Amino acid sequence: MCKSPIHALLLALPKCEHHIHLEGALTPSLLFELAARNNTTLPVDDLAFTSPESLRSRYEHFTSLDDFLHYYYIGMSVLILPSDFEALAWSYFQRAAANGVHHAEVFFDPQAHTSRGVAYSTILSGFNAARHRAHEELRMSTELICCFLRHLPPPDCLATFNQAEVQQSFENGAVTGIGLDSSELDFPPQLFGELYRKAGEQGLRRTAHAGEEGPAAYIANAIDTLGVERIDHGIKLAEDAELMQRVAESGIMLTICPFSNVLLRCVKSVAEVPIRKFLNAGVRFSINSDDPAYFGGYVLENYCAVQEAHNLGEEEWENICQAGIEGSWCTQERKEELLQILRRVIHDWKSRSLI
Ligand SMILES: Nc1ncnc2[nH]cnc12
Numbered sequence: 001m002c003k004s005p006i007h008a009l010l011l012a013l014p015k016c017e018h019h020i021h022l023e024g025a026l027t028p029s030l031l032f033e034l035a036a037r038n039n040t041t042l043p044v045d046d047l048a049f050t051s052p053e054s055l056r057s058r059y060e061h062f063t064s065l066d067d068f069l070h071y072y073y074i075g076m077s078v079l080i081l082p083s084d085f086e087a088l089a090w091s092y093f094q095r096a097a098a099n100g101v102h103h104a105e106v107f108f109d110p111q112a113h114t115s116r117g118v119a120y121s122t123i124l125s126g127f128n129a130a131r132h133r134a135h136e137e138l139r140m141s142t143e144l145i146c147c148f149l150r151h152l153p154p155p156d157c158l159a160t161f162n163q164a165e166v167q168q169s170f171e172n173g174a175v176t177g178i179g180l181d182s183s184e185l186d187f188p189p190q191l192f193g194e195l196y197r198k199a200g201e202q203g204l205r206r207t208a209h210a211g212e213e214g215p216a217a218y219i220a221n222a223i224d225t226l227g228v229e230r231i232d233h234g235i236k237l238a239e240d241a242e243l244m245q246r247v248a249e250s251g252i253m254l255t256i257c258p259f260s261n262v263l264l265r266c267v268k269s270v271a272e273v274p275i276r277k278f279l280n281a282g283v284r285f286s287i288n289s290d291d292p293a294y295f296g297g298y299v300l301e302n303y304c305a306v307q308e309a310h311n312l313g314e315e316e317w318e319n320i321c322q323a324g325i326e327g328s329w330c331t332q333e334r335k336e337e338l339l340q341i342l343r344r345v346i347h348d349w350k351s352r353s354l355i
């Protein structure tokens with residue numbers, strides 16, 4: 001629990017999470033449990049893989065996005081059966097609900113599994129079982145976003161996009177939109193123009209990681225060549241005042257991940273995440289956990305860290321949550337429900353503060 005006098009408000013706020021990779025919710029303990037159950041061989045030449053504790057300690061010393069991704073891709077090799085994907089997603093949904101998340105739009109990386117021989121239907125059946133439980137038992141709404149790995153050749157991404165079972169998951173509404181993730185610097189957004197054009201023609205929602213390690217120009221590029229309506233991370237936007245103005249006016253939402261930015265050395269501390277600049281410029285953003293099992297905090301810890309570093313007022317928090325609801329990809333009806341919960345929470349908080 002953080003020391004902020006408004007911690008109770010931060011907990012109670014109805015949060016929408018828009019930037020969480022389900023594979024990044026794989027805790028070291030679940031990783032080791034599944035490795036034992038599935039007979040997965042973990043690297044023997046890396047002492048980090050000796051135990052959950054040693055792995056956890058290694059996660060405190062990432063040197064870059066690519067250093068993290070090395071562990072991230074090895075970690076997910078323990079996911080084999082639908083029940084593994086279900087256990088992973090269910091553990092995240094429970095943690096998120098305890099953090100006050102009411103609506104979660106979750107990323108997954110199909111190519112990282114299909115390349116190991118795990119069928120797309122295996123991934124989806126596991127995730128959908130967990131989503132069903134989240135809806136029934138936690139009253140949480142969820143959407144799936146299929147991410148493409150930008151370190152792979154664009155034709156491979158297109159081939160995955162065109163696979164019959166992937167197309168079917170778009171058509172039947174199981175998957176709402178697409179994203180672009182993995183190593184950023186050498187793989188600018190425009191390489192994936194054709195993929196995003198096709199997704200747009202099919203009416204899919206579109207987002208992409210940009211401006212995490214890469215420059216602000218990658219953000220402009222993602223907007224111009226991919227037609228995205230959200231930018232994942234986007235912290236480098238603060239370095240380009242003109243582009244910041246353009247993003248503010250267009251209503252494009254950034255999905256900011258403060259702990260991730262610190263752990264991956266994109267900034268030195270949460271105080272350096274340009275929260276104030278974005279608020280002052282009218283840039284909409286939500287606050288997210290990215291890969292909570294790797295970066296030492298779920299969404300509430302990210303909210304608390306932002307509060308401790310930037311000392312926001314309750315009205316600013318209300319506006320951030322409202323922008324998150326409005327920028328979500330759920331139905332209008334669900335947005336109205338979430339806005340109503342937000343109004344009630346704010347009302348209760350203000351009445352309690354008067355006592
Ligand atoms: N922070 C991040 N950036 C790019 N790709 C990712 N995949 C999982 N986490 C990521």
Ligand SMILES: [Zn+2]
Binds near residue numbers: 019021181209232
């Ligand atoms: Zn991410």
